[in-house]
Each structure stands twice: as structure tokens, then as C-alpha cells.
Amino acid sequence: MPITANNPDRKTWIETTVNTDFPIQNIPFGVFLTRDDIITIGTRIGDTAIDLGALHQLGYFDGIPLTDDIFLQDSLNDFISDGKKTWRLVRNRIAEIFDAKNDALKNNEDHKKAVLFSLDEIEMQLPVSVGDYTDFYSSIEHATNVGTMFRGKENALMPNWLHLPVGYHGRSSSIIPSGIPIHRPQGQKLTNGATEPIFGPSRLVDFELEMAFITTDANALGEPIPIEEAEDYIFGLVLFNDWSARDIQKWEYVPLGPFLGKNFASSISPWIVTLDALEPYRTDGPKLLKEPLPYLQSTGKKSFDINLEVAIQPENEEETIVSESNFKYMYWNMSQQLAHHTINGCPVNSGDMMGSGTLSGPTPDSYGSMLELSWRGEKPVQLKSGGSRKFIEDNDTVIMRGYCEKSGVRIGFGEVSTKLLPIFKK
Amino acid sequence: MPITANNPDRKTWIETTVNTDFPIQNIPFGVFLTRDDIITIGTRIGDTAIDLGALHQLGYFDGIPLTDDIFLQDSLNDFISDGKKTWRLVRNRIAEIFDAKNDALKNNEDHKKAVLFSLDEIEMQLPVSVGDYTDFYSSIEHATNVGTMFRGKENALMPNWLHLPVGYHGRSSSIIPSGIPIHRPQGQKLTNGATEPIFGPSRLVDFELEMAFITTDANALGEPIPIEEAEDYIFGLVLFNDWSARDIQKWEYVPLGPFLGKNFASSISPWIVTLDALEPYRTDGPKLLKEPLPYLQSTGKKSFDINLEVAIQPENEEETIVSESNFKYMYWNMSQQLAHHTINGCPVNSGDMMGSGTLSGPTPDSYGSMLELSWRGEKPVQLKSGGSRKFIEDNDTVIMRGYCEKSGVRIGFGEVSTKLLPIFKK
CATH class of the missing domain: 2.30.30.230 (Fumarylacetoacetase, N-terminal domain)
Structure with a gap:
């Protein structure tokens, strides 16, 4: 049709x-x-x-x-x-x-x-009731940048990364629409050189520039989705800000992955742009550095040319665009992600959400998180208002936008805008 | 009342x-x-x-x-x-x-x-529509056993383990009630000595003996649950078999945690036994080896004396009980788990499920997984029928049971029984 x-x-x-x-x-x-x-x-x-x-x-x-x-x-x-x-x-x-x-x-x-x-x-409102939310880690630039910072250059990309779209389960209950403010999270963290953790407000609250796709009912328990059918089960996409508390995450994440460093909030743009509407903006993804196993081999243009930007707006001040990236930098495409997610028979339902992982591009001005933009705080990001940021400060608003453009037609996602309030007090 | x-x-x-x-x-x-x-x-x-x-x-x-x-x-x-x-x-x-x-x-x-x-x-049927499912990792014996096998004795227990109940998000869509058979999952795995993964059926399908508690609506986004109120939000418990594919898990889990090695199925007993019904069976949990941070300090008897057992029943043969354990071996109690889960403001809703993690006891016959019982396959477990098992074989049924008993009153959970079918074929 x-x-x-x-x-x-x-x-x-x-x-x-x-x-x-x-x-x-x-x-x-x-x-x-x-x-x-x-x-x-x-x-x-x-x-x-x-x-x-x-x-x-x-x-x-x-x-x-x-x-x-x-x-x-x-x-x-x-x-x-x-x-x-x-x-x-x-x-x-x-x-x-x-x-x-x-x-x-x-x-x-x-x-x-x-x-x-x-x-x-x-x-x-939230456009879907999210049954399960999975976050992938599919930008090679982001994985390399973060891996370098957390584990050193020689262990940056783990051996499995080029063979499969690494992903993990996130928390559905803290997915919120644009416009809902969040509180700075508190938790355990290990200060530099210490051997015992302390409790307190996260000092390293960060955004992650992502997109997420929303699925329909795809498969019964036990039945994989073949890669060539994967797009039939994708309804559309939203902008996705996967809020992260880097200090909490760093202390907790070994060996079972991120937990409280992530599940305090993830914000999405409220309008789901359909995969159909994005059809004219198909493009090739990055060239794969290793041939994947057959169940992950996709053909045709399975990536999409979506321009992305992140702005920080301190309270009562003008915003500064701190990153310009693109969805097409994603190394593993959505079809590969969905085929991988179900190869073991994991059931995917209507309203499930799958995040891309932070969409960092190849240049420093296209990195998708403050962790990378400020390189762990070593290079503060300058703001138009005169200040600078290593991470997100209380009462800052983080705004993400995205759009495609071709032959005079622009298809956009609007924005996801979230204000970070100080810690919660009863 | x-x-x-x-x-x-x-x-x-x-x-x-x-x-x-x-x-x-x-x-x-x-x-x-x-x-x-x-x-x-x-x-x-x-x-x-x-x-x-x-x-x-x-x-x-x-x-x-x-x-x-x-x-x-x-x-x-x-x-x-x-x-x-x-x-x-x-x-x-x-x-x-x-x-x-x-x-x-x-x-x-x-x-x-x-x-x-x-x-x-x-x-x-499934007793609840599970919004979010979290799996903790709260048995010190299990964490030590698995850590020893995966990372060596000196790195067995990670530095954070004694400071917080380590947990990660699981997949809600693959939680099934007792009696639903599952298929052996397929996926990527790295054979010993290889540098490139291969694709095929998991050869190391395992159970994990767990219990899970089910919550009511507990908190709004941003608001932690104080530990002394945590039990008010726990409706009851079920037996929980957290199926695991150890070879898939081992290849995929660094750095973001288990994913396809777990999300092909988790089986639960269908009757939720209320926390109220378990009231007479309160007991002390293990003595903590380190004083936790104040938000994790619980008082009173917050553990429960629940006898647990696992049986393997090969097709058309009698069952063999391969493990006898107890819920009380859990190092971090449910109140600590819930207080930790929400300390960053993560919202907990009605129908959410929180797994204990594998409940291994101190002795080898109380270990809660084949990985531990057969010590990575090195010590096959003998079955009454004459055969032996390193892991679970096609057409085996795994049955878990649990009950409390005191002063002549026995409160039980019935069973969770799941048959492992061969790989799915279209």
C-alpha cells in the first residue's frame, strides 16, 4: 500500500x-x-x-x-x-x-x-504505556569514548561490541514526557581515592542524546523475529534523553550494569513520528568493521538521516546548543537491534521502547553527553550566558531537538525539554 | 488491625x-x-x-x-x-x-x-501484569561462587557488594506462570580459546532458585521510600525461576550486564503468598559484614524462614531433588532492596516484581543453580534415574517448591514447574 x-x-x-x-x-x-x-x-x-x-x-x-x-x-x-x-x-x-x-x-x-x-x-501525556524498555549502546564513538574514560584506551571497546548490539534492560516506570521536571538524584558514590562509599546528591548529572523506537506486538515467547521482517514491527520514533548520574553509575555498575545511575528518569518527546513518515530520509549506516553473524546481516538502507541537537538553558538565561549529532551515526541499526533482542525468543509487545544508546558523532562537537563533551569535566563547555558546564546544574533545562530535511520537506520531532530541580525534600 | x-x-x-x-x-x-x-x-x-x-x-x-x-x-x-x-x-x-x-x-x-x-x-494465569521487573543479586554465597568462576577468587565479590544490594533491570515480557514450557534459547557464544563468537543453541541452560516480591504503588517520581516504611508496599511473594543461558550471558554481559542470557524466560509460582501470611515466620537475616549507610539500616526481623528446594525431572522419569536452600540466606533483605531501589527517586508501582537473586546457601547441596551445583560442569549432579546433569537438558522439567512451617502450621507456595523444550523450529 x-x-x-x-x-x-x-x-x-x-x-x-x-x-x-x-x-x-x-x-x-x-x-x-x-x-x-x-x-x-x-x-x-x-x-x-x-x-x-x-x-x-x-x-x-x-x-x-x-x-x-x-x-x-x-x-x-x-x-x-x-x-x-x-x-x-x-x-x-x-x-x-x-x-x-x-x-x-x-x-x-x-x-x-x-x-x-x-x-x-x-x-x-506519555504516548504509550511502556511495557519494557531496552537501551542499546550502539554508537561506536560513544562506546569508545566512555570505554576509554572508564577502563582505559586499550579496553575501551569490549570484545563483544563489534559482534552484537550490546543492550540492557532499563526502567519503564521512570519514562516521562517532555516538560516534567526531575530532581537531582541521591545515592552512593565513591570519591577519588576513597575505599568506602559516601551518600549524597549526585554531582555528575548528565543527559544522553538518544532516540527510541516503539514496537508493536512482534512475536510469541520462543520465536525470533527475522531481521528482514524487523521494520514491520516498528511503529515510530521519539527523542530520548536518558538521564544519567555518572558517579552513582560508576560505583554500582560492575558486574550487572547500570541501575540507579539511570532509573531516576528518562524523558521523551511526546509525538511519535512514524517510520512511514521517515521513509524519504533513509540512508546508509556506518560501514561495519566486522561481518556480523548471519542473523544480524541486514540489506538496504536501514539507517535514517535525522539531525539532532542538544541545548542547555540555565534558569532565566538564553540557551546554548552544546551538541549537534545525527541518528545515522548509530553503528547497529534498528533492524539489527530487534533481530538481536529476539534471537533467543524474548517477546516484544506493543508499546515497548528501545533506546539507541547515546548518539555521539565522530567530532567532539557532536558528542551526545556532557561526560564526553567536557571529557569527564576536564574541558568545561562554555555557555553563551558567560558561564560554563562540566555536568548539568540545578535548575538547568536540557532541550533536545531533531528533524529530517530533504527536497524542501522537513519532518521534525519537536523537542524533549526537562528541567533538573535540586534534590527532593519532603 | x-x-x-x-x-x-x-x-x-x-x-x-x-x-x-x-x-x-x-x-x-x-x-x-x-x-x-x-x-x-x-x-x-x-x-x-x-x-x-x-x-x-x-x-x-x-x-x-x-x-x-x-x-x-x-x-x-x-x-x-x-x-x-x-x-x-x-x-x-x-x-x-x-x-x-x-x-x-x-x-x-x-x-x-x-x-x-x-x-x-x-x-x-500470571497473577499480575508486571510493569517493571528488577532482579537483585543478594545472596553472598551465590555472588561469591559465580564471581569466583567468572573473575577468579580475588575478584569474586566486587567492592560495591557489601555496601549496596546490587540489582539490575530484567525483562517483564518473558515472565510466565508455572506450567508453560520454554524453548532452549539460541544466541552468540564464545567457545573456550576462540576469539570470534559462534551462533547456536545455548549449551549451558540453567535455573536460578529465587523468590520475588510484588509491590503496590509506592512512591512518586523523585521521592525515596524510607526503609522503615518499605514493608508497607510489599504485597507478597512467589517462587521465581530465573532461567539463564550461561554461555550467552558470559559473552554478552560486559559492560552493561546480562541481557539475552536471561530474558528468554523467568517462571513464577502462580499463587502470591501475602507478607501477612508469612508474619509468623520472621527471622533474622545473615549478620552484615559491614555497617551499611544509614538509608540501608533496617531494624527488627526483616527476613523470613522459607524452606526451598529444586528438583529436576527428566522426561518420563522420577524427579531428583538437587538443591535445598532457604530464603533467609538472603544477605540484603526486602526492605533494604526497596529502600535502595527508590533512594534516587525511581518510582515503584503496583505489580512490579523484585527478584531476590539466586538463593544459594552455605553448603554445596544448598546452591541455587546448576552453575554452582556442578561447579561449571566439573562435578556433574547425579540423578536418581541413573543419569547425571551438568546443566539442564532438553525435555527436563525443573520444579521449585517452598514452604514455611512452625507450631504445626505450614504455609507453602506450591510450585513453579517448567519444561525445557528443544530449540524453536518454525
Whole structure:
């Protein structure tokens, strides 16, 4: 079935600006609270939010096999379970409804009143109920940088790294949407030269610039997903800030991996941009340095050219862009990650989230964490406001943005913005 | 509020055997499919399953603040969210309903027909929808044994182990109830002396004898749970077999921890025994070798005397008990685990599951995994049927059981029994 929603020549009757992340070719999916305090599934064109629950009740999705309440839910999980064909039918239909040549909704004031919202009338929620969250570690630059700092240059990349997409399980319960502030975490840490840990606020709070993909129900317990089918089970992507407390992480992570250094918060952008919408931006990933085992051999362009940036905004000051990177730097692509994750029969469900790992590029200005940008604090990052940062300070806001651009069409992710508050006090 | 359900002198009008795991003093909670293919929440006395949804509809829980459909659900999550006071009221009421001196239900044939089932009429399900699953590593004997094998005697226990309950995130989607068979997983492994991995079936499939506790909604993002309040948020415990593929695990686990070596399956016993029911079996845990930081200092008897055993049953042969251990060997108790898990503000929700880690005791016959029992395959374990095992073979069934006993009252967990099938073939 063609993805007619991607037609680059289509115009919409919704007012949009030239540089919007959300032209009619995007049509992402999210969940929001409306001005009437009703929770619904929606999409967005320009700065207009669209209530898909209301649109469906008014009959605009007639002919597409959807249950009556599929959009009147507090998560996209059931809609995602409907599968790729349904996602594509719905996205194509939305493009038609808002096409500049289509008057049906455009000229119906009552319907528009029920369906359209300005952004300040809604409150974005988590788009999915995350069953399981896995974080990969798939940027070779990030793994090399961190490995060098934690274990020395000769042990930087572990022997398994070039053979498989290293990953670990993260915590679903602390995944939050953009806009929710977090507290500086406390915990155990070992100061330099000490043999006994102390307790206190983390002094090395960091962001990690990642993206995450969201899956549909993919496989039963015991059945692997072949790599060539993997993309059928990917609904879309979000920006992902995998907050990290480096001092807590360093003390706790041997031998079973990161735990409290990570699970205090991970923030995501609230609009899921579909894999379909990203189709025009396919590109080759990095050349593999070793031939992988057959179950990890993927063909075709399985990477995506998505520009990414991170900004730090101290309280009441202007922001500084501290990193510019790209999703295409990811060494192991999403198909490889999903094939690897299920090769042992691990079941993947609707709403599961898989993080890319920190997306560091090859140059120092493209590193995806303060740990790398400030090289463990040795090279403070200068801010426009005159100050500098080794790590994130109280009341700083970290903002990540991402977009694709080609032939005059820009498909963006909006942003994930999170403020770091001081430690929690009762 | 007193836990009257624990009265050791109470008799029931339900027929039970002397050595049942489920006397009227137990009253565990589970979810099952009835003979009419209806899913309901239930309990069990002796070999009789009791439909709590039907009991509630018939008015037997009048006076307890419960929503009408609280037991007519496919998971215990909402009931668990109701909190400890409600759990206790319900359990006390169930004890009264089935007390030998109470004729109300006993003499009502219609009601009994709606409420009581024999075990062969029902099919046990997962008792909770597991949001997040965390596995701790809290047996000092297990950590020392495995550390010695993987890293040598001098690096067996990592420097952090005596300071914090080491834990990591596991996979919720592959937690299954007793009785569901699993397939031998495949994956990457490095054979001895090789530098490049090969792909194939795991040759070192192992069980891990664990218990897991199930929580209620405990805290908001950012707010730690003080250790003295931790038990208020623990609903109950199950037996937990954390299946492991040692060869896959060994190749993949550095630096981010176990992943595919674990997430192909974890099996649990289907009846959750409440913390209230375990109250009489409190005991001291092991003496701590180092004083922990204040947030991990617990007072009182926070451990439980639960006898555990593991049996291996080859196909069509009798079983052999290969390990006898006890929950009380756990070095870090559940209160410490929960206080540690949330000290950084990580939110804990209803239905979350926290594994103890392998519960190895001090003697070789109390080790909780084949890795330890056969000492990496060097000392095969003899079976009654004449064969021996280094690890688990195709079509073996692994059975774990657990019970407490004191003053003539035995509170048991039933069993978790899982058959290992050969590798999956399409």
C-alpha cells in the first residue's frame, strides 16, 4: 500500500509556518488532555493539535477497520497493536482530511470546534504505556569514548561490541514526557581515592542524546523475529534523553550494569513520528568493521538521516546548543537491534521502547553527553550566558531537538525539554 | 488491625490434607480461568480454588470498601493498589467465610457451586501484569561462587557488594506462570580459546532458585521510600525461576550486564503468598559484614524462614531433588532492596516484581543453580534415574517448591514447574 501521506507536494488548509517540524507530511501520533480534561489520541499539523477520537466519532475514518474507542484511550498501545497496515490507512486518511483541496472538515465550523485545538489548550501525556524498555549502546564513538574514560584506551571497546548490539534492560516506570521536571538524584558514590562509599546528591548529572523506537506486538515467547521482517514491527520514533548520574553509575555498575545511575528518569518527546513518515530520509549506516553473524546481516538502507541537537538553558538565561549529532551515526541499526533482542525468543509487545544508546558523532562537537563533551569535566563547555558546564546544574533545562530535511520537506520531532530541580525534600 | 486470618487454631470446612501448602491460614491470591472460561481473581484452600469475583457478587465482602469489579479482572494490579489495609480486611474475611464454625456458605449449595472449583477445572494465569521487573543479586554465597568462576577468587565479590544490594533491570515480557514450557534459547557464544563468537543453541541452560516480591504503588517520581516504611508496599511473594543461558550471558554481559542470557524466560509460582501470611515466620537475616549507610539500616526481623528446594525431572522419569536452600540466606533483605531501589527517586508501582537473586546457601547441596551445583560442569549432579546433569537438558522439567512451617502450621507456595523444550523450529 503506498504511503500517500508522504506526498511532498501536498498543501494543507491548516495554517503552518515554513519551518515547522509538523507539516502535513509528518502526521505523528500522541496522547493529550484536551481543554475539557478529556484524554484522547491525536496528531498535529503546524501548531494545531487534532483530536483523533473526535474525528473518528464524526465519521472521518469510515471504511477503515477501527474499533469505536480506538482513539479514546490514554495510550497508543491498542492502536499500535492494530499493525502497520492500519497505521498507514489512518495516516493516509488524515492527510486527505487536511489536504488544501478537501473542504469537508475545513468548511464545517462545528466539527472543527470539536476536533482542533491550539497547543496551549492541551497537555501532552506519555504516548504509550511502556511495557519494557531496552537501551542499546550502539554508537561506536560513544562506546569508545566512555570505554576509554572508564577502563582505559586499550579496553575501551569490549570484545563483544563489534559482534552484537550490546543492550540492557532499563526502567519503564521512570519514562516521562517532555516538560516534567526531575530532581537531582541521591545515592552512593565513591570519591577519588576513597575505599568506602559516601551518600549524597549526585554531582555528575548528565543527559544522553538518544532516540527510541516503539514496537508493536512482534512475536510469541520462543520465536525470533527475522531481521528482514524487523521494520514491520516498528511503529515510530521519539527523542530520548536518558538521564544519567555518572558517579552513582560508576560505583554500582560492575558486574550487572547500570541501575540507579539511570532509573531516576528518562524523558521523551511526546509525538511519535512514524517510520512511514521517515521513509524519504533513509540512508546508509556506518560501514561495519566486522561481518556480523548471519542473523544480524541486514540489506538496504536501514539507517535514517535525522539531525539532532542538544541545548542547555540555565534558569532565566538564553540557551546554548552544546551538541549537534545525527541518528545515522548509530553503528547497529534498528533492524539489527530487534533481530538481536529476539534471537533467543524474548517477546516484544506493543508499546515497548528501545533506546539507541547515546548518539555521539565522530567530532567532539557532536558528542551526545556532557561526560564526553567536557571529557569527564576536564574541558568545561562554555555557555553563551558567560558561564560554563562540566555536568548539568540545578535548575538547568536540557532541550533536545531533531528533524529530517530533504527536497524542501522537513519532518521534525519537536523537542524533549526537562528541567533538573535540586534534590527532593519532603 | 490484627491479622486474624493467621489464627493457627482455626479449622476450615473445606477438605484439606495435613501437609497441604494451602491451609486456611495461607489464603494466597491468584488469577485463573474457570471451567466457564471466565477470568477471575481467586484464592485457594487445600485443593479447592475459590472464585473471589463470584464471592464478592454474592455479597460476602459487604462492608469492605471494594469496587464491584475488583476481582473480575485479569490481574491483581488494581486490588494490590487498594493497599495493605484492604488486603488484610479481605484475607481476614475469607478466613471467616471458610471457618469450620461458619455455616453461611457451607450450607448454601447454589453459592458453593458458583464459588468453588477443583484444581483440574481451572487454569492458572500470571497473577499480575508486571510493569517493571528488577532482579537483585543478594545472596553472598551465590555472588561469591559465580564471581569466583567468572573473575577468579580475588575478584569474586566486587567492592560495591557489601555496601549496596546490587540489582539490575530484567525483562517483564518473558515472565510466565508455572506450567508453560520454554524453548532452549539460541544466541552468540564464545567457545573456550576462540576469539570470534559462534551462533547456536545455548549449551549451558540453567535455573536460578529465587523468590520475588510484588509491590503496590509506592512512591512518586523523585521521592525515596524510607526503609522503615518499605514493608508497607510489599504485597507478597512467589517462587521465581530465573532461567539463564550461561554461555550467552558470559559473552554478552560486559559492560552493561546480562541481557539475552536471561530474558528468554523467568517462571513464577502462580499463587502470591501475602507478607501477612508469612508474619509468623520472621527471622533474622545473615549478620552484615559491614555497617551499611544509614538509608540501608533496617531494624527488627526483616527476613523470613522459607524452606526451598529444586528438583529436576527428566522426561518420563522420577524427579531428583538437587538443591535445598532457604530464603533467609538472603544477605540484603526486602526492605533494604526497596529502600535502595527508590533512594534516587525511581518510582515503584503496583505489580512490579523484585527478584531476590539466586538463593544459594552455605553448603554445596544448598546452591541455587546448576552453575554452582556442578561447579561449571566439573562435578556433574547425579540423578536418581541413573543419569547425571551438568546443566539442564532438553525435555527436563525443573520444579521449585517452598514452604514455611512452625507450631504445626505450614504455609507453602506450591510450585513453579517448567519444561525445557528443544530449540524453536518454525
